[in-house]
Amino acid sequence: MAQAATQEKPAAETERELTDGFHLIIDALKLNGINTIYGVPGIPITDFGRMAQAAGIRVISFRHEQNAGYAASIAGFLTKKPGICLTVSAPGFLNGLTALAHATTNCFPMILISGSSEREIVDLQQGDYEEMDQLAVAKPLCKAAYRILHARDIGIGLARAIRAAVSGRPGGVYLDLPGKLFGQVIDAEAGRKSLVKVIDAAPAQIPAPEAVKRALDVLKSAKRPLIILGKGASYAQADDAIRTLVEKSGAPFLPMSMGKGLLPDTHPQCAGAARSTVLRDADVVMLIGARLNWLLSHGKGKTWGEAPKQFIQIDIEPKEMDSNVEIVAPVVGDIGSCVAALLTAMGNKWAAAPADWVSAVAKKREENVTKMAPRLMNNNSPMDYHGALGVLRTIVKERPDAILVNEGANTLDLARGIIDVYQPRKRLDVGTWGVMGIGMGYAIGAAIETGKPVLAIEGDSAFGFSGMEIETICRYKLPVCVVIFNNDGIYRGTDVNSASSDPATTVFVKGSRYDKMIEAFGGVGANATSPDELKRAVNAAMDSGKPTLINAVLDPGAGSESGRIGNLNPQSALRKK
Numbered sequence: 001m002a003q004a005a006t007q008e009k010p011a012a013e014t015e016r017e018l019t020d021g022f023h024l025i026i027d028a029l030k031l032n033g034i035n036t037i038y039g040v041p042g043i044p045i046t047d048f049g050r051m052a053q054a055a056g057i058r059v060i061s062f063r064h065e066q067n068a069g070y071a072a073s074i075a076g077f078l079t080k081k082p083g084i085c086l087t088v089s090a091p092g093f094l095n096g097l098t099a100l101a102h103a104t105t106n107c108f109p110m111i112l113i114s115g116s117s118e119r120e121i122v123d124l125q126q127g128d129y130e131e132m133d134q135l136a137v138a139k140p141l142c143k144a145a146y147r148i149l150h151a152r153d154i155g156i157g158l159a160r161a162i163r164a165a166v167s168g169r170p171g172g173v174y175l176d177l178p179g180k181l182f183g184q185v186i187d188a189e190a191g192r193k194s195l196v197k198v199i200d201a202a203p204a205q206i207p208a209p210e211a212v213k214r215a216l217d218v219l220k221s222a223k224r225p226l227i228i229l230g231k232g233a234s235y236a237q238a239d240d241a242i243r244t245l246v247e248k249s250g251a252p253f254l255p256m257s258m259g260k261g262l263l264p265d266t267h268p269q270c271a272g273a274a275r276s277t278v279l280r281d282a283d284v285v286m287l288i289g290a291r292l293n294w295l296l297s298h299g300k301g302k303t304w305g306e307a308p309k310q311f312i313q314i315d316i317e318p319k320e321m322d323s324n325v326e327i328v329a330p331v332v333g334d335i336g337s338c339v340a341a342l343l344t345a346m347g348n349k350w351a352a353a354p355a356d357w358v359s360a361v362a363k364k365r366e367e368n369v370t371k372m373a374p375r376l377m378n379n380n381s382p383m384d385y386h387g388a389l390g391v392l393r394t395i396v397k398e399r400p401d402a403i404l405v406n407e408g409a410n411t412l413d414l415a416r417g418i419i420d421v422y423q424p425r426k427r428l429d430v431g432t433w434g435v436m437g438i439g440m441g442y443a444i445g446a447a448i449e450t451g452k453p454v455l456a457i458e459g460d461s462a463f464g465f466s467g468m469e470i471e472t473i474c475r476y477k478l479p480v481c482v483v484i485f486n487n488d489g490i491y492r493g494t495d496v497n498s499a500s501s502d503p504a505t506t507v508f509v510k511g512s513r514y515d516k517m518i519e520a521f522g523g524v525g526a527n528a529t530s531p532d533e534l535k536r537a538v539n540a541a542m543d544s545g546k547p548t549l550i551n552a553v554l555d556p557g558a559g560s561e562s563g564r565i566g567n568l569n570p571q572s573a574l575r576k577k
């Protein structure tokens, strides 16, 4: 707080306590329990970052705003509070915008706060430093976008941003702070009074009793019920109630990628290893926090088989219902309230799912698990995916508390199936867009927010999108172990360009040693050429908690085009067979 001190003013006024935009934003964040900011400094927010740090907010400074944004987005997912990303104007803002759009797409609460240039110059397009109408650019890519022009509106502006991010379906919010705002001075008492502590930011949304009854009537009629648990169910933090519902229903459950761990993948009702079977044969499907988008083949077509299906859907967003196929029993509300209402209405006499269906699914699951088991034991050098993932699977089993971050194509798809997850919100990955680049941002966000060790399993291409942040990991001494599945390229390292001396579009420098990169910043590097070496290196990293990067040498021929989603690649009708 500053004291007004101008000789011309009367005495009463000179003693008036003043505050400014810088301090009001910091006070407003703290008042609302926001204690961490992820960002990159520069004009006009450098001093703001310094002051926030001095005021006790943790300010994590990145090398690129996109990674700071991904960290903020996953902080939102993990904590149910908006993750904050702070950037400079135009280019920094645009770098952060991908992550904001990603947060919106994935239903994670996040606020992108960007400094911006002088409004008068921007609006007349007179060429200011980093000129851009950021508010207009952000609007289509987030839930809400606000600009604060006056220091007295900071409290209300931040309250609006918080509410928009976390209430209803969570998502990204943009908050535009023109450079001039930070230095605006107002009376400190008036400033204090203008701040808003948001009460009940994400109010419970209780489902209608008739919707609950309708859903249970449909579920009761099922001969082959299935429950699908999506990342909305993980986000909801209604873990015990969800587990009770699944167990009471007796139905097989299928976790989506980030729904894994709500119930352990080793749970007897888990149908993760019988995915095709349950999607094809189920007659009633209850979706909890999962959309019928591309990841579930839109609820129709070959994946879902010929047998007629009835869908029950639990979601906070009413417009999600009937988005792809008819939902016969929509239950609109927050998952915690919906599941609690379902459990109450089920009572104590609920008949568990038919035994023949449950045992048919279990049989299929055991067949698949047994078929896979020997492949996970191989000690090939160079490694294949199964050999490498076999040892990582055991390490995660022994350390269920660790958070797994995962991206790539084959590295992603095979790790998702092979590595069992035992606790909620322990698997973080590419999400709804299948985006490469979340890796190091997620790893940093997860380590900062939870204090738990992080194991990031990265394709060599995927890692490249955020690789520079290993310096950030070393700088903040975070317990992150990065394992790079190095098969010399995107999908594989064996493509050849026969038209010129340029390398093929999907291959990288052969035999790269990514482990050397982290050594430049004082971290631990290791090169692993066999599953045994990989196991030793990862265990050492997880025991020490030191920032570590392991270059896991994979056979360049291992892997298939686009992993498990090669079918989505358009084919040229003119391509020679």
Ligand code: OXT
Residues within 6 Å of the ligand: 257, 272, 273, 274, 275, 276, 277, 294, 295, 296, 368, 369, 372, 407, 408, 409, 410, 411, 412, 413, 416, 417, 418, 430, 431, 433, 434, 435, 436, 437, 458, 459, 460, 461, 462, 463, 485, 487, 489, 490, 491, 492, 559, 562, 563, 564, 565
């Ligand atoms: O039931 P069936 O018989 O069908 O069997 C299933 C399960 O039952 C069974 N299963 C098991 N069996 C035994 N034991 C266990 N425990 C078990 N668990 C499961 O296994 C099968 C398969 O199960 P799954 O995986 O559950 O089922 P399925 O059918 O695959 O599920 C369908 C999907 C759609 C739900 C699933 O596939 C999925 O979630 N997919 C997500 C895919 C995704 O998002 N991919 C990322 C994008 S790919 C591509 O776009 C890439 N790019 C382009 C790019 C991107 N993305 N972003 C940006 C910003 N720029 C560019 C790039 C550049 S990937 C990429 C880099 C790739 O190279 P890297 O070097 O990084 O990686 P590598 O490939 O490793 O080289």
Ligand code: ADP
Residues within 6 Å of the ligand: 105, 106, 107, 169, 170, 229, 230, 231, 232, 233, 235, 236, 256, 257, 258, 259, 288, 289, 290, 291, 292, 293, 295, 314, 315, 316, 317, 320, 333, 334, 335, 336, 431, 432
């Ligand atoms: P997945 O990719 O795991 O299938 P999606 O991202 O497609 O999951 O779906 C998540 C769904 O969860 C979204 O439709 C979102 O509206 C919903 N959701 C998120 N949080 C809650 C909540 N607290 N209560 C109810 N629904 C929620």
Ligand code: MG
Residues within 6 Å of the ligand: 459, 460, 461, 485, 486, 487, 488, 489, 490, 491, 492
């Ligand atoms: Mg690769």
